[in-house]
Amino acid sequence: MSKRRRETGAKTSNRTARGALQSHWQQHLKIASDSFKRLLQQPSASLMTIAVIGIALLLPSTLFVSMSNLNALSDSINGASKVTLYLHEEHTEGEALKISEQLLQREDVTTTEYISPAQAAEQFSVYSGLGDVIDALDENPLPGAIIVTPASIDADATQALATELAQLSIVDSMQLDLQWVERLQRFLQLVQRASTGLMLILALAVLFIVGNTIRLAIEGRRAEIVVVKLVGGTNSYVARPFLYAGAYYGLAGSILACILLAILMWAISGPARALLALYDSDFQLRTLGLSSTVFLLLIGTGLGWLGALISVRQHLSNIEP
């Protein structure tokens, strides 16, 4: 080895070490911006992939938002569930009002409301439109009732309260409309399970889509990869732009999913509000929310990166000079 070369060699390695960190980031930044430019260079291929990812991510996010709305709704309906106590015919209005007052003293009761047989008949004719039927009868057949709102929103506690109140001597029969709330909750649990499964399947779909797009990109740049490997590019160096591309696809796809979801929410918000108002007047329609949006973007980006990684692992090492 000649003396002159040794000197230059030493100088070089010193310089490289000093600039190494700065240069590492420079290198990453450059690759990141290069692969971004590359995406912009083939807009149609990129858009297709992004659209498919967006739709694949839209489905689970829509399910997620629907679920969170239905959950909130079922909670608020459950809270609003009422116990109706039908009273014996022979009770007087004074007795009924006294009982009603007493019930209101209980810790587990929020409100009580007495409905006299006359009021009941009136409500019946208003809501059923069968007022003539009542009028045709000599005597009002409807009993008086006390409507009790439980303090607890728990279905079991409400059930226990209702059973206890049914024992009162003035009470003829009791009605508790809990069953359909329970059914709704069971149904929601089922949907939740199903949507978890669906999310996994769709996550796989995203992996495949990105993987396939990256595979095509690798094929298209085969000659370039050979050259880079010939001048000493490692597998991970060659892989980096493809990993960035995968992450960009995932990010763009999840942004698209967010936009589509917002449009969807906006489109259904009117009718949905009208519907929900029937059950709970001050119910607020829930959107994806900030943390879930960030989560969706992270998941999308992560899936894109992972799909690219899998593809790169499979296809890149086959390309050797």
Add this chain to the structure above:
Amino acid sequence: MIKFDNVSKRYPGGHQALSQVDFELADGEMAFLTGRSGAGKSTLLKLIMLMETTSQGQIFVNGKNLSRMPKHRIPFYRRRIGVVFQDHQLLFDRNVFENVALPLQIEGYPKHEADRRVRAALDKVGLLKKEKMLPITLSGGEQQRIGIARAVVNRPQILLADEPTGNLDPELAAEIMKLFEQFNQVGVSMLIASHDLSLITRLQHRILTLDTGRLILDAHHTAATAQPVGGK
């Protein structure tokens, strides 16, 4: 620096491209590799670059047995060897500057350092004024000079060149050879494949001659770099 020990190469198709090649290139030595078309010159260089693997025998570079080199070491090994390819191997979607900068970029040189070196290399091959142009818009000889600049830009220990003057006019060819000699004088070991016999005999370096895969002649011109024939 480079030692071939009874190396044979048979391509998958069955063609025997090299047969029992034995030679050693000393550290800092400059040698030409010549022979008719199809004699196996490119094959020999590809074996050194690990673009192909030997069918028989062993190659040692810097004392390391290439057939024992783990796959993940290969990129780092290649970084120490500058290569001028017969078919240029340029990136056609990057300009001249970016092509030459590629080895430095891979090694992670800081930008200002890389820029300085790229310009120096381009200056040596006379392409400084064309650094912004795409290779496809340049002549064959100019493309070849991009390849030469790229091969020397990270100051490799070894320089392999496959017909580096094939597309150049005699004057430019002589200039490039002079450039190679300058590299050799600062200690770079060189192996240059060429069938321009008139040019290489004038230059007075060692000449290895291949004929249908066999090393038939190992001629030493200068005493300073002479090695015993077939020496180890």
